[in-house]
Amino acid sequence: MPSGATICDSVATGKERRVLLQELTAKGVRLTAQRRTIVEVIQEADEHLDAASLLEAARKREPSIDRATVYRTIELLKKLRLVDELDLMHLHGEKHYYEVKTRQDHIHLACFQCGRIEEYVSPLFEQLKSEIAKKTGFDVRVTRLEVGGRCRNCSTG
Amino acid sequence: MPSGATICDSVATGKERRVLLQELTAKGVRLTAQRRTIVEVIQEADEHLDAASLLEAARKREPSIDRATVYRTIELLKKLRLVDELDLMHLHGEKHYYEVKTRQDHIHLACFQCGRIEEYVSPLFEQLKSEIAKKTGFDVRVTRLEVGGRCRNCSTG
DNA sequence: CGCCAGTTGCAACTCACTTGCTGATTTCTA
């Protein structure tokens, strides 16, 4: 975990989310009403948001917000490494999904049959990332591990 | 490795590629001149191909080939699990890249600075996939692990 | 060697995302 990161939720699971507004303020990022709103929506989301859903949700609070602002804010949050971008195996077209970075990276499992997304955290994954860094000399900034297949329910029988 | 798969190259590295034409014939897929050409291009490629480059290369051999045919053939090869689709961390926009499936999945490391793509194979990754299958009951069909950061050269100094 | 399900080329279309510009806002300085 980066020093100074602000987190919440259970520390045991590795799933604590960063607190975006605090981190943005700490980094001296200019806080406009639009950014506040977009960041709130992402922070409070309990499912994976694509840009269009994010825009829709943000407009409920701040109707004038534009698509371009949403994309520009997402870009900003990605660059600051406060959110992760996902494809979810392109189960529903080519759009991207966004989620607040958690302390430990997690793996996304996408079921091709029922479309459900499962999340999975593993010390083995952390170990693999360390191995990569050590063996290749790579400074690992972002990782994305997505798995496609059939979930337990859909693969029985 | 699936039974009956045809492979080539050194078996030691896990990087042997499937032989697409053979596998297509074996599966009874109708072989048109266009499909042959597209498959040859993918098979012989020594770098990651996006759809546009694939089209361009295929047209050098068979000038009438259309973009739609390339996309439809890629879709076919993906469904038959003969090729993998990559994003390469969207280093060059939103397009996708394709490569012939190898015996062992490999990890793609994308350098944000110089743009180079490194490949990495690890038993730990195979172990992680088994763990996922065992713990979640997921029938793992496709995996994609991409890492973004800075390569050894770009991170020194 | 003729048939026909499956495939192709074409052109128009969709969808996610980007960009140039102008006017508005935030934050810094005095």
Place this chain on the structure above:
DNA sequence: TAGAAATCAGCAAGTGAGTTGCAACTGGCG
């Protein structure tokens, strides 16, 4: 607490990757 400088937002037009409907064509079986 003004005013200035820098940054940001909204708008609307544009881009680029990928998709689709359709008529013509063809691989491979009978």
